[in-house]
Amino acid sequence: MLMQEEIENKTINLAISTSKLTVQTLFKAVMAYLRGRSNPRGKQSIKKLVGQNKGVTNIDIEKTAIRGFGRYAKKYGIDFAITKDKSLVPPKYMVFFKAQDSDALTAAFQEYSASVLKKKKKPSVLAQLHNLIQQVAELPGKVREKKQEHGDR
Structure with a gap:
């Protein structure tokens, strides 16, 4: 029974200290935000x-x-x-x-x-691409002719 009470007390102490830490952290964050708003940086009017x-x-x-x-x-x-x-x-x-x-x-x-x-x-890169397209167009390519064979049926 004694050990159970000790664990419960430690758990309660941990919960209380964590909530204090959270409130302090939140307070510091709000203060930093307010300091930043009062002293703007960068582009402004x-x-x-x-x-x-x-x-x-x-x-x-x-x-x-x-x-x-x-x-x-x-x-x-x-x-x-x-x-x-x-x-x-x-x-x-x-x-x-x-x-x-x-x-x-x-x-x-x-x-x-x-x-x-x-x-x-x-x-x-776009100019290089246009140059390559022109070079490919100027290359003598194979001319393919499509021949259609007509057969007697």
């Missing part, structure tokens, strides 16, 4: 970026660079906002970022431009 009072700088980029740039900015932890000036033809895109992130932005653009140059040097 210009209003939020300026509202952080860190000083804002901007640069011009081409439209083709917008999507690729976002991935590298996220990698380097750069807070940025992109705007489009529709008054110009073609439209001009501007990237606003915190002045303190200028060194990280330089590194991100260097890495991005290196990847763009690397992609341009790669031969296009």
Whole structure:
């Protein structure tokens, strides 16, 4: 009987400590989420970026660079906002970022431009396929003639 009570007590203690651990873990997760919401990272609106009072700088980029740039900015932890000036033809895109992130932005653009140059040097698979199709079409092939034999029945 004594051993049974001891096992029951240990089981109850384990259940209580596990529930305390779960509540603490949940509390820490909620606090981390709230901290993240109060300090946004990555792409955001210009209003939020300026509202952080860190000083804002901007640069011009081409439209083709917008999507690729976002991935590298996220990698380097750069807070940025992109705007489009529709008054110009073609439209001009501007990237606003915190002045303190200028060194990280330089590194991100260097890495991005290196990847763009690397992609341009790669031969296009579609172009290679078209070239192969043309080469096959130019090959002298066997001409098959279908002869139909008529027999007397």
